[in-house]
Amino acid sequence: MSAVKAKHQRLILVVIALVALVAAGVIASWALRNQASYFYVPSQFVEDPPAPGQAIRLGGMVEANSIKTQSDGVTIDFVVGDGDARVPVRYSGIVPDLFVEGSGVVAEGKMQSDGTFVADNLLAKHDENYVPRELQDMNDQHKKAAVAETTI
Amino acid sequence: MHGFANPTRFLRIARPLTPWLLGLGLALAGSALAWGLFVAPAERLQGDTVRILFIHVPSAWLGMAGWTAIAGASLAEIVWRHPLAAIAGRAAALPGAVFTALCLATGSLWGRPAWGTWWEWDGRLTSMLVLLFLYLGYMALSGATAREGGSSRIPAIFGLVGVINVPIIHFSVLWWSSIHQPPSISTGGSAMAPAFLWPLMVATLGFTLLFVAVVLMRMRALLAEAQAEARMRRRAREAA
Numbered sequence: 551m552s553a554v555k556a557k558h559q560r561l562i563l564v565v566i567a568l569v570a571l572v573a574a575g576v577i578a579s580w581a582l583r584n585q586a587s588y589f590y591v592p593s594q595f596v597e598d599p600p601a602p603g604q605a606i607r608l609g610g611m612v613e614a615n616s617i618k619t620q621s622d623g624v625t626i627d628f629v630v631g632d633g634d635a636r637v638p639v640r641y642s643g644i645v646p647d648l649f650v651e652g653s654g655v656v657a658e659g660k661m662q663s664d665g666t667f668v669a670d671n672l673l674a675k676h677d678e679n680y681v682p683r684e685l686q687d688m689n690d691q692h693k694k695a696a697v698a699e700t701t702i
Numbered sequence: 703m704h705g706f707a708n709p710t711r712f713l714r715i716a717r718p719l720t721p722w723l724l725g726l727g728l729a730l731a732g733s734a735l736a737w738g739l740f741v742a743p744a745e746r747l748q749g750d751t752v753r754i755l756f757i758h759v760p761s762a763w764l765g766m767a768g769w770t771a772i773a774g775a776s777l778a779e780i781v782w783r784h785p786l787a788a789i790a791g792r793a794a795a796l797p798g799a800v801f802t803a804l805c806l807a808t809g810s811l812w813g814r815p816a817w818g819t820w821w822e823w824d825g826r827l828t829s830m831l832v833l834l835f836l837y838l839g840y841m842a843l844s845g846a847t848a849r850e851g852g853s854s855r856i857p858a859i860f861g862l863v864g865v866i867n868v869p870i871i872h873f874s875v876l877w878w879s880s881i882h883q884p885p886s887i888s889t890g891g892s893a894m895a896p897a898f899l900w901p902l903m904v905a906t907l908g909f910t911l912l913f914v915a916v917v918l919m920r921m922r923a924l925l926a927e928a929q930a931e932a933r934m935r936r937r938a939r940e941a942a
Binding site (some may be wrong): 557560561564568572574582583587588590591609645646647648649650656672673674675676678679680681 | 749
């Protein structure tokens with residue numbers, strides 16, 4: 551009888567310890583919500599504009615028909631949006647394979663005083679949709695759903 | 703659960719099971735990789751780099767499942783003092799660490815062409831790296847306590863505390879904005895076309911069977927090691 555009791559006592563102790571541990575983990579993760587985020591989305595830029603010159607990451611969707619190549623051939627201008635807000639971005643350099651209109655992007659750089667975000671590094675973001683090349687002509691609804699799911 | 707407490711009984715089941723798991727796992731994982739490399743189509747945006755998925759995802763799953771197994775063994779060790787628990791935890795650690803390292807390596811190889819970077823200090827990537835360090839720490843700790851005759855409850859506490867990282871890895875892409883894409887497959891369905899989903903499922907099943915086979919083999923090896931050492935000690939005592 552006493553052996554069973556000791557076993558139950560250990561089980562209760564372990565369960566209490568695990569609950570405390572998980573609670574601590576969740577609270578810590580919650581507190582880290584902003585700090586552990588890899589990038590800010592355009593609506594956060596509009597709500598709380600970063601100081602010009604502050605190094606920051608901007609993430610969102612490259613708006614359709616917004617990529618414009620400048621006359622020097624390496625500088626591109628495009629617009630990053632999240633459905634609520636839009637931020638114009640300028641970047642000079644080679645873009646990753648997955649950088650296309652309607653897809654996710656993370657730009658590292660600084661906000662200029664004229665409201666343009668100048669990126670010195672550009673990362674493409676893949677979404678959770680895996681579509682064979684043959685099926686690339688997704689219907690618009692599917693595309694919209696994909697954009698909505700990947701943009702917070 | 704205590705039916706397997708007797709090592710002889712465990713061996714009677716594990717020994718004939720191992721070749722079946724190993725053979726089936728190798729066949730499934732091998733054919734799924736061939737399927738993914740030669741039959742599956744190129745992806746719309748990623749092109750051929752999508753094929754790394756069929757190693758990357760099973761590796762990530764087994765890295766996390768491996769630690770969950772260690773946590774389960776640790777619970778059995780602390781609460782029920784199960785005689786095979788410490789050995790099970792030690793046996794799962796090495797393959798878990800290998801798959802975690804494989805996940806990080808394949809992810810990095812994929813990230814260069816897809817994202818434009820080998821590595822980013824992002825929530826998902828960092829928490830997966832932490833998992834690899836946890837494995838290395840657990841292996842060092844459980845190896846040392848087994849070698850030096852310390853209590854196997856010390857690595858068990860470590861294994862139980864470390865399990866907090868598993869949900870953090872899973873939710874890292876949902877809680878925090880991340881460069882890594884959110885999960886494609888959930889209980890609600892799949893955002894992945896069947897042409898990728900099927901070989902991925904087969905690969906995951908195959909690698910999982912391989913993982914279980916390796917863990918069983920390592921458990922048998924650790925048991926044999928412990929028996930050999932006990933025999934040697936006994937002989938040394940008798941000779942003295």
